Amino acid sequence: MLEELRIGDNGTYIYDKVAVAIDRLKCFEALALEYSPEGYYLCDSGGKDSSVIKQLAIMADVKHGVHHNHTTLDHPETVYFVRREKARYEDLGIPYTIHYPKMSFWRLMRKKRMPPMRLARYCCAELKEHGGKDRVCITGVRWAESTRRKTNRGIVEIASTKAVPQLMITNDNEESRKEFETCTAKGKRVVNPIIDWTDDEVWEFIERYLIPVNPLYDFGFKRVGCVGCPMNTHAAQELDALPKYKQAFIRTMQRMINDRIADGGTPFWKNGEEYYEYWVSGKAMPKDDDQIGMDFSEVTP
Ligand code: SF4
Numbered sequence: 001m002l003e004e005l006r007i008g009d010n011g012t013y014i015y016d017k018v019a020v021a022i023d024r025l026k027c028f029e030a031l032a033l034e035y036s037p038e039g040y041y042l043c044d045s046g047g048k049d050s051s052v053i054k055q056l057a058i059m060a061d062v063k064h065g066v067h068h069n070h071t072t073l074d075h076p077e078t079v080y081f082v083r084r085e086k087a088r089y090e091d092l093g094i095p096y097t098i099h100y101p102k103m104s105f106w107r108l109m110r111k112k113r114m115p116p117m118r119l120a121r122y123c124c125a126e127l128k129e130h131g132g133k134d135r136v137c138i139t140g141v142r143w144a145e146s147t148r149r150k151t152n153r154g155i156v157e158i159a160s161t162k163a164v165p166q167l168m169i170t171n172d173n174e175e176s177r178k179e180f181e182t183c184t185a186k187g188k189r190v191v192n193p194i195i196d197w198t199d200d201e202v203w204e205f206i207e208r209y210l211i212p213v214n215p216l217y218d219f220g221f222k223r224v225g226c227v228g229c230p231m232n233t234h235a236a237q238e239l240d241a242l243p244k245y246k247q248a249f250i251r252t253m254q255r256m257i258n259d260r261i262a263d264g265g266t267p268f269w270k271n272g273e274e275y276y277e278y279w280v281s282g283k284a285m286p287k288d289d290d291q292i293g294m295d296f297s298e299v300t301p
Contacts, residue, residue: 002201002208017201018056021193024155024172025060025138028180028191032063032136035189038095039063041135044085045128046078047224049140051213052194052205054085057138058092064138065095071127073105073226073245081214088212101127105226106252113256115249115279118230136189144198156180157190228280236280250276 006015025040032040042057042064044050057064066089068082082098089096101108108126109115116123143150154168158180169180180189194202206213214224227245228235239246254272261267269275 002204017194017197018059018205020172021056021197022060024191024193025057025062027172028136028156028189029060029062031180031189035135038065040065040138040191041132042066042138043132043140044068044082044096045140045224046074046082046085046214047140048202048206048213048217049142049194051211052197052202053138053140054089055205055209055211056193058094065097067097067099067131069099069128069131070101071105071123071226072101073123073127073228075216075224075227076242077216077219078214078224081212085212099131101130106248109252110256110259113259115253116230117279121230123226132188134187136191138191138193141190141192141195142197142202143195153192153195155192155195157192159188159190239280246276249279253279 002017004015004017005012029039040057040062042053044054044066046068054066066085070079070082086096086098103111103126105123105127108123112122114120141149141153143153152168154170155172156169205211216224223232225232227242228239228249232238239249250272252272253269253275257267257269257272257275269278
């Protein structure tokens, strides 16, 4: 629930998560403006959590621009949704930038000589997580998404270079704010206003404010990632429903085999099809079943 009854020093009170999230955004706006006259750098992945932070930034009335990193492997529904969101934001007078990568996913896969796998997701860092350097970013990161995030992500963070340890602050008190604002480490400063929200609270907010969300959720998707992402348990079915992407994987894998032969190596697979079948066979895929219920027949190819 977005509103909870809590017990404080002076008795019970209502803890309003929306008001707290708005306060977190207002709190660091001055700092965001110090780093850039454009204010916050709001990261939009095209997923539901991004839809929430975009609405919260409008409600908080903080200066910001929205940024989306196109991966070249995005689901077509995500590409169309992001374009609609860009048009909607520009109508509201809020800048919205779609960033295109220097190297496509297909070229990157060939360069890395392997397709992305659950334990080798090199593409996220190269295609999805760039941008916002020396800015104050807003992200929709939440602890509920993984147990690892509970231990290594905070309400505010400084993602610094290796030489300076990352500063992570998990409460809203004055001392922590001061620490965040005065830290001289270079790098991204990140505010995660909904870090303590549950999935149900995210949907409660979306329904309360009738916010547009990626239509993939209507098809049963629980996460919005790239087509064939190794984190998706049903990547093989998704690729069967989107044959152009499947063919692109097979073509690229065939090129990777050719590259190996050209380098004097012995390929492990006879051809791109065999390589592809191995990759989607589940050996490199997650074991959890977090995408149950998707209806691929309704997804636009
Ligand atoms: S979402 Fe999946 S496929 Fe897309 S960039 Fe990240 S790891 Fe790679």
